[in-house]
Amino acid sequence: MNVAPKLSEKEYKKNFTEHVTPFNRDAAVAEANRCLYCYDSPCMDACPTHIDISEFIRKIATGNMKGSAKTILSANWVPLTCAKACPVEVLCEGACVFNDKQEKPIEIGRLQRHTMDWFYQEKPSLFTPASPNGKSIGVIGSGPAGLACAAEGVMLGFDVTIYESNDTPGGLDTWGIAPYKMSQADSLTEVEYIKSLGVKIQTGVTIGKDKTIAQLEEAHDTIFIGVGLPQGKNISLPGSDLKGVENAVDYIAKVKAEKYSQVDVGRKVAIIGCGNTAIDAATESVRLGAEEVYIIYRRGKEEMTAYWFEYELAQKDNVRFFWLTNPVRIEGEGHVQALVCEKMELVAGSAGERKKPQAVSGSEFSLPVDMVIKSVGQDLGDHFLSGVEKLEIANSRIKVNPETFQTDNPKYFAGGDCINGGKEVVNAAYDGKKAAQGIHAFLFPTTAE
Amino acid sequence: MVDLSINCGGIKSPNPFWLASAPPSNSAYQVCKAFEDGWGGAVWKTIGAPVMNVCNRYGGMDYAGTKIVGLNNVELISDRDFDLNLKEIAETKKRFPNHAVIVSLMMESQKEIWEDAVKRTIDTGCDGIELNYGCPHGMSERGMGSAVGQVPEYCEMITEWVTNVSTIPVLVKLTPNVTDILPPARAAKRANAHGISLINTINSIIGVDLDSLAIRPDVAGKGSHGGYAGPAVKPIALHMTSQVAADPQVNLPISGMGGVSNWRDAVEFMLLGASSVQVCTAVMHYGFRIVEDMKEGMATWMQEKGFKTCDEFIGKSVPRIAQFGDFDLLKKTVAKIDEDTCINCNLCYIACEDGAHQCIDRVEIKESTKLQPRVREEDCVGCDLCSLVCPVEGCISMVEVPRIKEGSITWPELVAKLPQPMTWEDLRAYQKQYGIEIH
Numbered sequence: 013m014n015v016a017p018k019l020s021e022k023e024y025k026k027n028f029t030e031h032v033t034p035f036n037r038d039a040a041v042a043e044a045n046r047c048l049y050c051y052d053s054p055c056m057d058a059c060p061t062h063i064d065i066s067e068f069i070r071k072i073a074t075g076n077m078k079g080s081a082k083t084i085l086s087a088n089w090v091p092l093t094c095a096k097a098c099p100v101e102v103l104c105e106g107a108c109v110f111n112d113k114q115e116k117p118i119e120i121g122r123l124q125r126h127t128m129d130w131f132y133q134e135k136p137s138l139f140t141p142a143s144p145n146g147k148s149i150g151v152i153g154s155g156p157a158g159l160a161c162a163a164e165g166v167m168l169g170f171d172v173t174i175y176e177s178n179d180t181p182g183g184l185d186t187w188g189i190a191p192y193k194m195s196q197a198d199s200l201t202e203v204e205y206i207k208s209l210g211v212k213i214q215t216g217v218t219i220g221k222d223k224t225i226a227q228l229e230e231a232h233d234t235i236f237i238g239v240g241l242p243q244g245k246n247i248s249l250p251g252s253d254l255k256g257v258e259n260a261v262d263y264i265a266k267v268k269a270e271k272y273s274q275v276d277v278g279r280k281v282a283i284i285g286c287g288n289t290a291i292d293a294a295t296e297s298v299r300l301g302a303e304e305v306y307i308i309y310r311r312g313k314e315e316m317t318a319y320w321f322e323y324e325l326a327q328k329d330n331v332r333f334f335w336l337t338n339p340v341r342i343e344g345e346g347h348v349q350a351l352v353c354e355k356m357e358l359v360a361g362s363a364g365e366r367k368k369p370q371a372v373s374g375s376e377f378s379l380p381v382d383m384v385i386k387s388v389g390q391d392l393g394d395h396f397l398s399g400v401e402k403l404e405i406a407n408s409r410i411k412v413n414p415e416t417f418q419t420d421n422p423k424y425f426a427g428g429d430c431i432n433g434g435k436e437v438v439n440a441a442y443d444g445k446k447a448a449q450g451i452h453a454f455l456f457p458t459t460a461e
Numbered sequence: 462m463v464d465l466s467i468n469c470g471g472i473k474s475p476n477p478f479w480l481a482s483a484p485p486s487n488s489a490y491q492v493c494k495a496f497e498d499g500w501g502g503a504v505w506k507t508i509g510a511p512v513m514n515v516c517n518r519y520g521g522m523d524y525a526g527t528k529i530v531g532l533n534n535v536e537l538i539s540d541r542d543f544d545l546n547l548k549e550i551a552e553t554k555k556r557f558p559n560h561a562v563i564v565s566l567m568m569e570s571q572k573e574i575w576e577d578a579v580k581r582t583i584d585t586g587c588d589g590i591e592l593n594y595g596c597p598h599g600m601s602e603r604g605m606g607s608a609v610g611q612v613p614e615y616c617e618m619i620t621e622w623v624t625n626v627s628t629i630p631v632l633v634k635l636t637p638n639v640t641d642i643l644p645p646a647r648a649a650k651r652a653n654a655h656g657i658s659l660i661n662t663i664n665s666i667i668g669v670d671l672d673s674l675a676i677r678p679d680v681a682g683k684g685s686h687g688g689y690a691g692p693a694v695k696p697i698a699l700h701m702t703s704q705v706a707a708d709p710q711v712n713l714p715i716s717g718m719g720g721v722s723n724w725r726d727a728v729e730f731m732l733l734g735a736s737s738v739q740v741c742t743a744v745m746h747y748g749f750r751i752v753e754d755m756k757e758g759m760a761t762w763m764q765e766k767g768f769k770t771c772d773e774f775i776g777k778s779v780p781r782i783a784q785f786g787d788f789d790l791l792k793k794t795v796a797k798i799d800e801d802t803c804i805n806c807n808l809c810y811i812a813c814e815d816g817a818h819q820c821i822d823r824v825e826i827k828e829s830t831k832l833q834p835r836v837r838e839e840d841c842v843g844c845d846l847c848s849l850v851c852p853v854e855g856c857i858s859m860v861e862v863p864r865i866k867e868g869s870i871t872w873p874e875l876v877a878k879l880p881q882p883m884t885w886e887d888l889r890a891y892q893k894q895y896g897i898e899i900h
């Protein structure tokens with residue numbers, strides 16, 4: 013492969029340091045004092061975990077940092093990750109009443125980070141788990157959904173063990189979030205905290221391979237499935253076996269190890285797809301030293317699933333967007349040398365359907381590239397879940413009761429990307445917490461409520 | 462162009478802005494610099510008996526991220542030699558003949574000492590003398606400062622010693638640490654003072670340090686009451702200024718102060734009767750440069766209002782000062798929320814619900830999860846709390862509503878009208894005629 017020249021350690025550091033800087037104490041208090049302390053604040057409603065935002069912010073202003081951390085953690089078990097990774101523009105900060113006043117919304121994410129940085133530094137004791145209730149939960153997957161379920165489960169008195177196939181826990185918090193948003197260490201800090209509450213984690217254990225479903229059912233009263241979407245969707249593209257063809261999530265995981273000089277990137281990189289993961293793959297390629305990065309998307313700009321602020325970031329990184337462009341095949345001898353594409357046009361679908369892209373005949377062109385990263389979505393995949401009775405899976409989503417997160421098999425609960433098709437960390441954090449409460453209500457029906 | 466010059470009890474200055482007797486007017490260097498920056502006058506930092514200051518001497522009252530909404534101090538009068546001060550005062554006056562230089566004095570309560578000090582002060586060529594009867598700490602224990610200001614008889618006696626020998630105007634500076642400001646003000650009048658300065662600082666403890674439990678300001682582990690000044694004291698100072706201005710027995714020019722930070726504050730003091738305003742804390746916080754905006758802002762306001770000289774508006778709001786018994790009990794206003802500018806923070810809702818009269822509901826907004834506050838006008842008592850907490854300028858207004866029956870009545874009139882002693886039943890029956898129902 014035509015590998016882009018390696019950068020100096022200094023350059024890597026500059027490219028991948030977090031682009032949102034922390035507040036110092038003075039700045040945090042100033043920002044906290046700007047908060048109106050709305051009643052029933054809209055930001056709280058907009059946060060999927062419903063953190064009592066104006067309350068934790070007021071506590072920053074009064075210097076009650078312990079109380080601030082408690083307010084946050086009572087609603088969300090991975091708040092540092094959320095503070096850094098949440099798309100706040102469309103969540104809490106997007107709902108801030110200051111937007112209606114044509115003033116800058118309160119920097120909720122940064123304030124949340126301020127409190128959590130303090131908390132993980134000082135490590136005051138905040139919570140005491142309920143006394144053991146005699147039941148156990150087996151959690152599959154240590155992403156935010158699994159971690160939240162486990163932490164909440166321990167608080168409710170359960171004996172909880174997480175099984176994680178990776179050697180390093182944390183799911184995509186550890187292996188997915190762009191390093192310029194958040195380092196791996198932050199995710200691991202949260203994992204460590206949750207362990208300190210009494211959660212056991214067995215890493216390097218893949219359910220369905222190292223341990224069977226039967227063994228799990230034997231060992232635990234209930235099981236929480238938080239496996240995310242472990243498998244990259246495939247588009248059959250001739251030439252996909254060439255050296256230099258990567259799946260976005262796998263490639264990003266390599267970058268997340270934070271040993272940047274060991275990750276080869278092509279001089280010219282084409283990314284297929286235009287969701288948030290595709291943008292991450294593009295911006296991370298640029299930061300690794302790629303000279304030209306293209307995003308190839310078969311639909312128009314209006315239809316991209318990436319957030320506008322992510323798109324803007326990629327534009328700042330000089331990523332070039334090819335709208336209405338469909339990849340046809342990858343060419344090269346042994347390794348990638350070109351991506352052949354064709355132009356598309358939108359044609360009216362049958363009544364009521366959105367317009368469909370259709371190839372323009374004779375529009376084929378060849379884009380010389382050294383690397384192709386496929387980012388067309390993730391799948392639940394075909395694995396051990398097929399061995400679980402009565403589990404209903406449709407469209408790569410496990411079906412659950414939206415209140416209790418119980419699946420059609422009453423012993424199984426699920427949450428996170430594996431039930432919603434891939435949303436955000438904060439949704440997974442909510443699901444996991446609610447599922448543990450659902451499990452408690454299911455196993456102890458009289459004491460619940 | 463408008464004319465900003467004033468005459469306060471015979472002391473003339475090119476504009477009404479004077480440095481108050483305090484650290485900013487401690488030396489010739491400072492006063493000259495202030496005049497160069499545009500101040501119209503300065504009351505020299507009080508000079509007099511020998512003193513020694515302590516560290517720390519100031520405490521700041523911060524609120525919600527705003528520094529020094531109030532400032533307290535346990536500072537004494539000038540700790541520089543009496544003679545050195547007089548020399549610098551003379552030099553300053555020579556350099557700035559058209560600016561007002563007033564010398565603040567605080568001497569031991571003996572006639573000869575005062576007379577000697579006054580004569581030597583007049584020799585500097587200064588424009589006036591201010592008698593400091595206000596300092597609430599350190600000096601009062603020695604029978605000076607507020608120990609004088611709090612006893613009208615002392616106030617009258619010492620002022621008389623001074624006015625008997627003085628050939629220049631004498632202002633008497635009062636302490637607010639009294640239950641009624643009028644007796645000392647009237648005492649000054651009886652003793653032929655030319656004007657009243659007020660207020661000096663208010664007794665206060667700024668706070669307690671939650672780590673060390675020390676009282677702030679912390680003087681080597683000990684704390685004491687100190688004098689409070691700055692923006693937070695303005696309402697108290699405005700009230701006292703208005704009282705002195707409205708009292709027919711006092712009837713003296715006023716130099717007003719206490720929390721003046723900008724031209725708006727200054728205009729308020731002047732509307733309530735002050736013919737000059739003095740500033741200390743705001744200068745200690747930001748420096749002399751604040752006078753630029755003070756002069757410009759006041760001049761622009763005067764132009765907009767059609768006032769050509771300060772005299773045209775000094776005291777203009779004094780006739781509006783009334784008693785509760787003068788108020789019309791039948792005027793009714795209710796809160797109106799402008800839906801278009803409302804940002805749905807619901808601060809008005811919770812304020813009315815928990816802190817007032819439970820008359821704001823929250824209604825659903827189309828295509829939004831937010832709830833919008835709406836006033837139930839029939840229940841609103843017109844207290845104004847909601848509009849005060851509203852963060853959007855002009856969003857909540859108090860609008861007058863017609864009564865089912867026209868009329869107006871004051872409390873004394875009502876007392877005369879209803880059988881005495883008044884019963885709740887009779888009062889309710891009267892209110893009902895006008896559609897007033899209190900739940």
Ligand SMILES: Cc1cc2nc3c(=O)[nH]c(=O)nc-3n(C[C@H](O)[C@H](O)[C@H](O)COP(=O)(O)OP(=O)(O)OC[C@H]3O[C@@H](n4cnc5c(N)ncnc54)[C@H](O)[C@@H]3O)c2cc1C
Nearest residue numbers: 153155156157177183184219239240428429435436437440
């Ligand atoms: C590249 C990328 C960037 C992202 N950036 C953001 C962002 O900036 N902000 C944001 O909010 N969201 C982001 N997301 C989305 C977010 O990471 C996910 O929504 C979230 O992590 C889902 O959490 P989860 O717990 O459901 O699954 P995951 O985080 O995917 O965790 C699942 C875990 O289960 C383990 N597992 C799977 N199968 C098994 C098995 N059989 N046995 C044992 N363990 C198993 C996996 O190894 C993994 O650790 C991003 C996603 C990607 C892919």
Ligand SMILES: Cc1cc2nc3c(=O)[nH]c(=O)nc-3n(C[C@H](O)[C@H](O)[C@H](O)COP(=O)(O)O)c2cc1C
Nearest residue numbers: 481482483507534660661690691719720740741742
């Ligand atoms: C540190 C400090 C020292 C003061 N010293 C004197 C003084 O020596 N003589 C005096 O008459 N008033 C003194 N004062 C009171 C001020 O002159 C003024 O009356 C008071 O501060 C209110 O005005 P402000 O709100 O603008 O500060 C002092 C005030 C402060 C804050």
Ligand code: SF4
Nearest residue numbers: 813841842844845847
């Ligand atoms: S004016 Fe007072 S009583 Fe009326 S709505 Fe506002 S807060 Fe409530």
